[in-house]
Amino acid sequence: xxxxxxxxxxxxxxxxxxxxxxxxxxxxxxxxxxxxxxxxxxxxxxxxxxxxxxxxxxxxxxxxxxxxxxxxxxxxxxxxxxxxxxxxxxxxxxxxxxxxxxxxxxxxxxxxxxxxxxxxxxxxxxxxxxxxxxxxxxxxxxxxxxxxxxxxxxxxxxxxxxxxxxxxxxxxxxxxxxxxxxxxxxxxxxxxxxxxxxxxxxxxxxxxxxxxxxxxxxxxxxxxxxxxxxxxxxxxxxxxxxxxxxxxxxxxxxxxxxxxxxxxxxxxxxxxxxxxxxxxxxxxxxxxxxxxxxxxxxxxxxxxxxxxxxxxxxxxxxxxxxxxxxxxxxxxxxxxxxxxxxxxxxxxxxxxxxxxxxxxxxxxxxx
Amino acid sequence: xxxxxxxxxxxxxxxxxxxxxxxxxxxxxxxxxxxxxxxxxxxxxxxxxxxxxxxxxxxxxxxxxxxxxxxxxxxxxxxxxxxxxxxxxxxxxxxxxxxxxxxxxxxxxxxxxxxxxxxxxxxxxxxxxxxxxxxxxxxxxxxxxxxxxxxxxxxxxxxxxxxxxxxxxxxxxxxxxxxxxxxxxxxxxxxxxxxxxxxxxxxxxxxxxxxxxxxxxxxxxxxxxxxxxxxxxxxxxxxxxxxxxxxxxxxxxxxxxxxxxxxxxxxxxxxxxxxxxxxxxxxxxxxxxxxxxxxxxxxxxxxxxxxxxxxxxxxxxxxxxxxxxxxxxxxxxxxxxxxxxxxxxxxxxxxxxxxxxxxxxxxxxxx
Numbered sequence: 167x168x169x170x171x172x173x174x175x176x177x178x179x180x181x182x183x184x185x186x187x188x189x190x191x192x193x194x195x196x197x198x199x200x201x202x203x204x205x206x207x208x209x210x211x212x213x214x215x216x217x218x219x220x221x222x223x224x225x226x227x228x229x230x231x232x233x234x235x236x237x238x239x240x241x242x243x244x245x246x247x248x249x250x251x252x253x254x255x256x257x258x259x260x261x262x263x264x265x266x267x268x269x270x271x272x273x274x275x276x277x278x279x280x281x282x283x284x285x286x287x288x289x290x291x292x293x294x295x296x297x298x299x300x301x302x303x304x305x306x307x308x309x310x311x312x313x314x315x316x317x318x319x320x321x322x323x324x325x326x327x328x329x330x331x332x333x334x335x336x337x338x339x340x341x342x343x344x345x346x347x348x349x350x351x352x353x354x355x356x357x358x359x360x361x362x363x364x365x366x367x368x369x370x371x372x373x374x375x376x377x378x379x380x381x382x383x384x385x386x387x388x389x390x391x392x393x394x395x396x397x398x399x400x401x402x403x404x405x406x407x408x409x410x411x412x413x414x415x416x417x418x419x420x421x422x423x424x425x426x427x428x429x430x431x432x433x434x435x436x437x438x439x440x441x442x443x444x445x446x447x448x449x450x451x452x453x454x455x456x457x458x459x460x461x462x463x464x465x466x467x468x469x470x471x472x473x474x475x476x477x478x479x480x481x482x483x484x485x486x487x488x489x490x491x492x493x494x495x496x497x498x499x500x501x502x503x504x505x506x507x508x509x510x511x512x513x514x515x516x517x518x519x520x521x522x523x524x525x526x527x528x529x530x531x532x533x
Numbered sequence: 534x535x536x537x538x539x540x541x542x543x544x545x546x547x548x549x550x551x552x553x554x555x556x557x558x559x560x561x562x563x564x565x566x567x568x569x570x571x572x573x574x575x576x577x578x579x580x581x582x583x584x585x586x587x588x589x590x591x592x593x594x595x596x597x598x599x600x601x602x603x604x605x606x607x608x609x610x611x612x613x614x615x616x617x618x619x620x621x622x623x624x625x626x627x628x629x630x631x632x633x634x635x636x637x638x639x640x641x642x643x644x645x646x647x648x649x650x651x652x653x654x655x656x657x658x659x660x661x662x663x664x665x666x667x668x669x670x671x672x673x674x675x676x677x678x679x680x681x682x683x684x685x686x687x688x689x690x691x692x693x694x695x696x697x698x699x700x701x702x703x704x705x706x707x708x709x710x711x712x713x714x715x716x717x718x719x720x721x722x723x724x725x726x727x728x729x730x731x732x733x734x735x736x737x738x739x740x741x742x743x744x745x746x747x748x749x750x751x752x753x754x755x756x757x758x759x760x761x762x763x764x765x766x767x768x769x770x771x772x773x774x775x776x777x778x779x780x781x782x783x784x785x786x787x788x789x790x791x792x793x794x795x796x797x798x799x800x801x802x803x804x805x806x807x808x809x810x811x812x813x814x815x816x817x818x819x820x821x822x823x824x825x826x827x828x829x830x831x832x833x834x835x836x837x838x839x840x841x842x843x844x845x846x847x848x849x850x851x852x853x854x855x856x857x858x859x860x861x862x863x864x865x866x867x868x869x870x871x872x873x874x875x876x877x878x879x880x881x882x883x884x885x886x887x888x889x890x891x892x893x894x895x896x897x898x899x900x
Contacts, residue, residue: 301837
């Protein structure tokens, strides 16, 4: 289907075991594991007291995650070149480490004590403070240590990116996309923080945040980064951008739906969390828009109330269904999926079918 | 004195106006100002709601600082090549932006409300939350927003570094040093946080933290980064490392002395802060080691006590003088200065005299 080159290792990943995602995930995990072990050794050499930081970060990375972002880097490269190169696993792993950094800082800002079924990094470092018998406030040590652990992983993401032995102009192109990805996610996170406190937030405000902190960050920029490692092609770049923005926003909308209406046993996330945090999702904003005065009173009282009860949450969920907000978001999701499918129509296989499969993984999920 | 090359712009900086530091600082400031204006425009294009973030960061950078780290990058390059190149101002500015990031996160961890005579970034964003009439907890919005603003500047530091149009192998060498610098400062900051809670901290523990979070970060790595942009020379690298570690640790010791014994009107820092934070400086650790039981009782009661009074602080200062800890640290400083002078003995001018002058600025200061 394409010209064989010296870096063509199609047998390595085509067809990949465990679907498009599984095939990349296992190999990225191997890269991450080796890389993190080396960083942990370096930290221990600097000072054995740094071990709890390395341990907490390694535990978080090992505890899973779908490795969706690395898969998009991988398939962006594949779409651009038609072949595979194991060196691409390093920038792909870098994007996963950047996500690890974002989760660590996020859990501090959201005051979430757990992540992926483990203590969040700031919780683990608080516990270390207590176990080691250090003096001072363990909670604040956890916050400070967590900020620094996140910053450390941020640097590591960069180091893993730079470890890739790829042509230096390709690296320079991809580095620019990586810079853009990182600036946008920070901007999106800040706007999200602000949105929670915005009295007159609109569906448009919410969609813009979803595009920056999720669409661009999770799908579009990883795809473009992979493509940039392969070459320069404005047409492909536009295709990946249209596909990525649609799938990425859909990914966030699915996340919002699961956070509010999903089964906590499957999502691993307390169903009350998003409500107590006061997340202004499209779901909530549309419900508020369509609500009766009585329903609106409930929404205003419960959403963003850190003391909201399970009964309160049930009432909000019922309103989201009764106002048609749940259906409204599902319809929007269907439209985004159609946009995404159309965008990659002219790509050839296996890239086209891999991207469609990744879109399914991102959007049609229950966890 | 050296071969003229096309990138030789000796007239630009030799002799520099305002001393070795002033000459670089003005030019770095111009680079930073232009760069930050472009980033602020980009943020405003993404969403006008991002303006308070850009404003707070720009205000902090504009409020000053000695631009000591950029000067070390500049003179590292000069020592390696004998000439100057305006492109070096970009990596030099990147090191200053990285320092800005560190200050923003530091002020959150230390709960410092002000910096350089202005509201700290997290304070400015808290104030914005109140003025904009957002709902929710303004303090926590400030913390979250400050973490994200810091993360944003971290990305910007990288972008400014990458903007330098220098030979790609030189950039690759310097990038490795920049990675090392960033990992070390995070490690040093964590160890410093931990040191504050360590019941049996020793002078050796304190010196190791000073080496990582200050010596390497402020002097050695910036110098080596500049040198790496110029070429590869193991002898010069060793010279800069010996000089840098000595000056850098001395810089931190001077900071500790000024923080405890300096004039708050000159240092711009409340004299109580370091005592309340419980900083385990060489000064405090040596005093504790030499203290009578009565003096030790005072130190244990006051250092790290967030409610310590001015009288408590005066008592601690008196003990630091009476136990000979102040003299002990001054003697150590003199030794480090001698090590630094000896290290650069064989370098030729103007690099040698510039480095000695920078060492003076770093160590023999009253603010």
